[in-house]
Amino acid sequence: MMHLKETELCLGLPGGGGHNQEEPLKITGKRGFSETTHLKLNFVQPNESSSSSSDVSKDTTTTLYVKSPPAKAQVVGWPPVRNHRKNVIGGKRKTEEARLVKVSMDGAPYLRKVDLKMYKSYQQLSDALANMFCSFTTGNDGRQGMMTELMKESRLMDLLNSSEYVPSYEDKDGDWMLVGDVPWQMFVDSCKRLRIMKGSDAIGLAPRAMEKCRNS
C-alpha cells in the first residue's frame, strides 16, 4: 500500500542513476491491486554489455523493488511462530515481573495461580476465575461477574447469607478483604493471594464493602 507512494517518485536503481528518467512510469497491463508492492518499469538494464544482444528482445519490462520500504508495523500473528517459542527465542529467558498469586477455592481439590497483570479490571479477573472454577460452583453462571454483582448492596447481603461463593484476598498487611473494595491497580499491587470462600464464611468481611457501596 505505502510502497507505491514511496516509489512513485524514485525511479532510480539502487546504487546508480536510473535510465530514461523522462519516460513516464509505466504500469503494465497486469491486474491492478492496490496492495501490491512491485512496480513495472520500462527501462533498459544498464549493464547489458555482457549479454550478446544489447536490445532486450523478449521482455522489456522488469519488476524492480527500487527502494526498501519503511519498517512495517507489527501485525497480529506474524511471523507465524507460536507465542510459546517467541518467548524463549534469544537465549535465556527473562520472565517479566508477573504478579502471580495463588487462588484457592473452598471445596475445590486444585490450587491455581493467576497472573494479575493479565487483567485490566475486576470484570476480567472475575470471568477468568469463573472459567477456572466453574465446574465447582453450584449453578453459578460464570459470565455474570461475581465482582460487579457484589457491588450492589442488596445483592451483597443475599450473597453473604447464601452458600454462594465470594472472592476474598489477603493484602500486604495480612488482612483478608473482599475483592472489589479498592481501585483495580491498588488491588493488583496489594493482593498476595486469593481465596474464593463460601458466602456465609465471608460475613465478617462485609462491613467495609457495604460502606463502599453506600458511599459510591
Place this chain on the structure above:
Amino acid sequence: MTDDRSEMSEDDAGDGTAARSRNSAAGDYFIPYPDQVLENVLENVLVFLKSRRDRNAVSLVCKSWYRAEAYTRSDVFIGNCYAVAPRRVTQRFRRVRSVTIKGRPRFADFGLVPRDWGAHFSPWVSTMAIAYRSLEKIHLKRMSVTDDDLAVIAHSFPTFKELILVCCEGFGTSGLAVVVSDCRRLRVLELIEDDVSDDEVDWISCFPVDIPTNLESLTFDCVESPINFDSLEKLVARSPFLKKLRLNRYISIAQLYRLIIRAPQLTHLGTGSFSPPEQQQQQQQQQNDNNRDSDFVSAFAACRGIVCLSGFREISPEYLPAIVPVCANLTSLNLSYANIDAEQLKPVIHLRELRVFPIDATENAEVPVSDVGLLAISLGCRKLRSILYFCQQMTNAAVIAMSKNCPDLVVFRLCIIDRYRPDHVTGEPMDEGFGAIVKNCKKLTRLAVSGLLTDRAFSYIGQYGKLVRTLSVAFNGESDIGLKYILEGCTNLQKLEIRDSPFGDSALWSGLHHFYNMRFVWMSSCRVTRQGCTNVARQLPRLVVEVFRGDGVEGGERGDFVDTLYMYRSLDGPRADAPHYVNIL
C-alpha cells in the same frame, strides 16, 4: 524417521498406513446369527486394515460392509471436533481403543482466535467414558482440556495407556498428577507445546513408587514449572522401557547427564536447558570443564540408539561437542530453541526433517542471506521430505534448486518473514519458485507460500498441486482469480487457510463444488463480505459458516469485510457452545 505422529501431522513423511499402531485384535465376540458368517469372515479380515482412508472406502461398499467396518474400527480419527457429535461417533464405532481429535483452527496458535472460542474436550470425554470402557489412547490437538477431564480419563478407562496432548490448554499440573497416579498402565505421556498451568503440584512424584513403570515415552518440555529432580531420576531408573524422554528447561545439563546414564536405551531425547544452572556457571566452569566434557561425551556415546535430538532450551554452546557421538545416527535434529549460529554446528547430519526458526522473529531484523542456506540444505539433504523454513528474503533460484534437489518433498513450508517480498536478486515475484515446487515435487501434500506472489503462482498450484491437501496463504495474491485457480484445480484440497489476501466473494463462490470435500476453510482479513458468506451458507446447508472477529469483539466484521471466516462441514449442525461473538450464518 521423525516424530510426525506425536505432532499429529497428517502429512506423514513416512508411509501412510499406521503399521506402528499397537492395536489388539477385535477380540472374541458372540455372533448372534449364523447367516452372518460372511460378515464374520469380513470382520476377521478387516481387523488388519489400519488406514482410515481405506476403511472409509470399505464402509461405502454396502450396509453389511459398513457394519463390519464399524465393528472392527479400533482407531477413530476426528479431524474437526465440530464436524460430528460425540454420540454419533460412539454409536457407530462400538469397539474403539484409540481416539484422535483435533479442535481449534491452526491459526489459533498465532493469536488469531480468541481464547474461549471452543473445542472443549469435556463432551467427548463424558460420552466416551460410558461408551469406550476399553479405551487405551487419547490424542488431542488444539483442544481445551480441563483438570476434570483428565480426572475422568484417569478414572474411566482401566486399561488406559497413552495420552498425547498437542497445543492444548485449560489444565494444569494438578490434572497431570491425577493421570500419572491413577493410570496404572500408562505407557506414553506426551505434552507437546501445551499451556500447562503451574498449580504447584509435584506431579512427577505421583507416579506409583517402588514398582517398575511401563513408561515408554515421557515428554514434558512445554511444562513451565520446576520438576522434582530426585523423583524424576528415580522414575527414569525404574522405567526399563523408556525410549523417549523430553525434558523441560528446568533440567540442567548436569541433571541431564545423570538421567541419560540411567537410560542408555533412549532413542529420542529432549535435552532440557542444556546449560549448567546459573549458580554453577561462574564458579565451577574452569575446574570441572575437562572432567565434565569427557563424562558427557561418554554418556552420550553410550546412548547409541538416539535418532532424534531436541531441546537445547538455554544452550551453552561449549557443551555442543558432547553430542557429536550421536550425530551420525540422527535423522532428526531440532535446534529451534537454540540460539546458536551455523559455525557452532559443524557435524553433518543425515536429515529427513528440518525446521529452521528465526532467532529474531521480527519483520525488520537484519539477517544474513538465507537463500544460500536453503540451497545448502537442498544439496546436503537430498532425502528431505519435510521442511519448514523461515527467512527474511529468498530467491526463486534457490527454491527452484530445492525443488530439483529434493524431489521427495511432501511438506514444503517457506515463510519469508518480510511480507510481500519479491526475489531479492531479480526483483521478480516468487511465482516461479513455488511453481517449480509444485511441478517437481510430485508427492507434495502440504504447502505454505509467502513472499510476493501474483495470480500466476496460484495458477501453477492449481495446475500441478493435485495432491496438495493443506495450503497456507498469507499476505499473498493479486486478485480473486488466484483463489479460483486453487479451488478449481486442487482436487484433493482439504484444509485451506488464508489470511490478509485480496480474495473476495466471487472467489469464494467458485469453491461451492468442493467445500463438502474439505475439512475447513479459513479466511481472515480478506475481502469476503457477510453477504458473500451468507450466500455460501444458503447453498450448502451442511456447511457451518462461522464469522467472527479475531479480537473477540461482537459483530464479526471490520469495515466492509468479514474479519474471519471459518467454515467446515458438519453432520450435526451448528455447535451449541459458540461464544457470543461468533456468528453462525
